Amino acid sequence: xxxxxxxxxxxxxxxxxxxxxxxxxxxxxxxxKPEGVPCCPKSGxxxxxxxxxxxxxxxxxxxxxxxxxxxCMGLCDEGPIIVVYPEGVWxxxxxxxxxxEIVTAHLKDGKPVARLxxxxxxxxxxxxxxxRDKYRAMMAMREKSGMIxxxxxxxxxxxxxxxxxxxxxxxxxxxxxxxxxxxxxxxARCKISVRGADxxxxxxxxxxxLTKSSDTFHDSPESTRYFTxxxxxxxxxxxxxxxxxxxxxxxxxxxxxxxxxxxxxRESRRDWTNNFIAGMDRNARLxxxxxxxxxxxxxxxxxxxxxxxxxxxxxALAKANPxxxxxxxxxxxxAPLTEDYIRNAGVETQVTVxxxxxxxxxxxxxxxxxxxxxxxxxxxPAQNEELFRRAFAALAPGGRxxxxxxxxxxxxxxxxxxxxxxxxxxxxxxAGASYNEAEYKRWLNAxxxxxxxxxxxxxxxxxxxATR
Numbered sequence: 042x043x044x045x046x047x048x049x050x051x052x053x054x055x056x057x058x059x060x061x062x063x064x065x066x067x068x069x070x071x072x073x074k075p076e077g078v079p080c081c082p083k084s085g086x087x088x089x090x091x092x093x094x095x096x097x098x099x100x101x102x103x104x105x106x107x108x109x110x111x112x113c114m115g116l117c118d119e120g121p122i123i124v125v126y127p128e129g130v131w132x133x134x135x136x137x138x139x140x141x142e143i144v145t146a147h148l149k150d151g152k153p154v155a156r157l158x159x160x161x162x163x164x165x166x167x168x169x170x171x172x173r174d175k176y177r178a179m180m181a182m183r184e185k186s187g188m189i190x191x192x193x194x195x196x197x198x199x200x201x202x203x204x205x206x207x208x209x210x211x212x213x214x215x216x217x218x219x220x221x222x223x224x225x226x227x228x229a230r231c232k233i234s235v236r237g238a239d240x241x242x243x244x245x246x247x248x249x250x251l252t253k254s255s256d257t258f259h260d261s262p263e264s265t266r267y268f269t270x271x272x273x274x275x276x277x278x279x280x281x282x283x284x285x286x287x288x289x290x291x292x293x294x295x296x297x298x299x300x301x302x303x304x305x306x307r308e309s310r311r312d313w314t315n316n317f318i319a320g321m322d323r324n325a326r327l328x329x330x331x332x333x334x335x336x337x338x339x340x341x342x343x344x345x346x347x348x349x350x351x352x353x354x355x356x357a358l359a360k361a362n363p364x365x366x367x368x369x370x371x372x373x374x375x376a377p378l379t380e381d382y383i384r385n386a387g388v389e390t391q392v393t394v395x396x397x398x399x400x401x402x403x404x405x406x407x408x409x410x411x412x413x414x415x416x417x418x419x420x421x422p423a424q425n426e427e428l429f430r431r432a433f434a435a436l437a438p439g440g441r442x443x444x445x446x447x448x449x450x451x452x453x454x455x456x457x458x459x460x461x462x463x464x465x466x467x468x469x470x471x472a473g474a475s476y477n478e479a480e481y482k483r484w485l486n487a488x489x490x491x492x493x494x495x496x497x498x499x500x501x502x503x504x505x506x507a508t509r
Contacts, residue, residue, distance in 0.1 A: 063107040065148055067093065070122045071110035075191060078499050080113070081120035085136065089121045092140035100144050115169030119159065133159040179499065188327045201461040205244050207284040210277050214241070215250075215268040221257045239453075240463045240474060246454035247461070253454050310374075318350050318378050325353030325414065328445070328500065335496050335504055336410070336443060338362040345408045345435060347399045347428070348416045350375065351382040352392055355412075359391040367392045370399055400424060404435035411435055414445045415502070418462065421472035422484065429488035429507075436509040442490065444505040445498075449477040458501045481505050 069090045074080035090108065097106050114122050119133040123143075130153045132143070139157060146152045159165060189197075209215060217230040228238035242258050245251040252259045266274050295303040332354055338361035346355045349369035359365050369379055373396040383392045395402075400420075404411075411432040417425050432442045447459035454460060459475040466473035482493050482505075490507035497503045 064105040066107045066109065066126045067148075068109050068111040068124045068126070069093070070112070070114050070116075070120060072113035074113075074117070075500055079117040079120070081117065081122055084120040084134075086121040088137045089123070089135050089140065092137035093123075093144060096140045096144035097148070100149055102144070102148055106148055113172075115172040116159075116165060117172060118168070125153075128153070131159045131165065132157045182330065183327065186327045189323070198461075201465065202248055202457075204287065205241060205248065205461065205464055206250065207280075207287055208241060209245060209250070210268060210280050211284050213270070213277065214238075214245075215260050215264045215277075216270040218251070218258055218260050221259045223256050223258070227258065236472075236474075237467055240460075240467045243449075243453045244457075244460040244464050247457040253452055314374050315378065318375060321415065322351035322353055322382065325351060328498070328502070329353050329357035331498050331500075332414075332443075332445065332504070333357050333361050335498065336441070336506070338365065341365055341410050343408050343410070343437075344368070345370065345404060345411045345432075347404075347411065347413050347432075349379060349394075349412070349414070352379050352386075352394075353382070354414050355392045356383065356386045356388055359388040360386075363391070365391060368405075369394045370397055370402060370404070372396065372398065399428065404431055406435055407437050408435050409437050409440040411440070411442045412445075413443065417444055417446050417481075418466050418475055419470050419473040422476075422480065424472070425476075425481075426484040426487055429484050429490070433489045433509055438509060440509050442485075442507045442509075444481060444507075445502050446505075447475045447501055448481075448495075448503050448505075449475050451477055451479060453477060456501065478505065 069086055070081035071086055071090070072080055073082050090110065094108055097103060097108065111124075114124070116122050116133065121133075121135045123132040123135050124130070125132070125147065130147070132139075132154070135143070135157060139154065142154050143157070146154055212231040212233055214227060214231055217227050222230070224239040224242055225235050227242065228235045231238065242251055243253070246253045246258070250261050250264050252261060260269060266272055267276050268280075269275060270277070289302070292303050336358075338358050341358060341362060342365055344355060344358060344365060344367035346352070346367055346369040348371055349355055350371065352367075352369050355367035355369055359367055369392065371379055371394070376394045376396040379394045383389055383394065386392075399416075413428070413432075417428070420428065429442065436442065447456075447462050449455070449459050449463070453463075453475075463475035466475065478495055485493050485505070485507045490509065492508040494506045494508075495503060496506060
């Protein structure tokens, strides 16, 4: 053996006589990527894989064809991507409905499906290299900023999906949905609020536990089998014990400190504020360069940063344009923390802080940029519309209002992060939620804005920019 490779195999490689255990080998890209970044799974790669597997079995090709998932092939915008070896045939934009034709024509009869074949090697290589370079640049930026790796961030947030499912089991939501139900109907059956039902059910769609057609929700096959009354495989009653345990696990830190079970101990409001701003700063420092690039800083002179927190976005703009002046408006409890961040960044002459409530304070006038970064999800639709009216009045002609937030799909069942975050707002605010693009545009139009643009960014949040 040499380096784990058998000498006979090396000889066959050199002679072009490598033998494969299967006649054909299909690779289906299954590389998951952060929300907001294109990838084959988001285009339906797993549904394609399942469809091809079914057709392979039905055609009796199980012993001739091997299906394998692969990592990223660098052609994410054209996914789902499939490669068939040994011919090296590349398929792009494959859908589950294409599976039978691929299996019958190509795998069985040896005739590739021409309409799906991608044979432009130069374009493919160019796209792959561009993807690679962008990915490396993003990873370098993350490393430089000290951003926590995705694996750890996913681990830290995994309780959200768990809690959503456990709550659905506690209120017996899947049984209540039955043959189908709107949020209003399900809320009445479960004796819960319509707001709560809507947020929870949309999140469960993003987790593939429900489906949604128009305003009507249905259980998924898995939910019907394992979580509904009357199913022979219903596990709900046993899983309610897991829901009970979940509440005890929230005391784990204090139990570890004491060495025994304890009652829930709430952290002080001061500690909560410090931790919250630190957490927001962590995310903002990574995303601030994206905002500066998307907006441009050279023509920005007078900025109002509403609820600016650590000031990361104003700080980034100030460093990009020495002539820029920014004013951050935030709560009295936050303002001293903001000043510390500004001082540490060395931009005290450009960025100032004012204490106050953005829903009540007068903003002033003449700003050419008003920013709302991760703010609107804390407020109700009526509050957001009022915020936009006040921002419109504060802007100079031609000035821009920039909103950065988690934007839901039109039916509000995705992206998954945004739906789960909407549940987070349900438990943390009086009336906050994640919203979709149409809702923002409606409120902006009512506030007086006519020119509205959406700018998609890598990651979970995007921009909506409205010009006065």
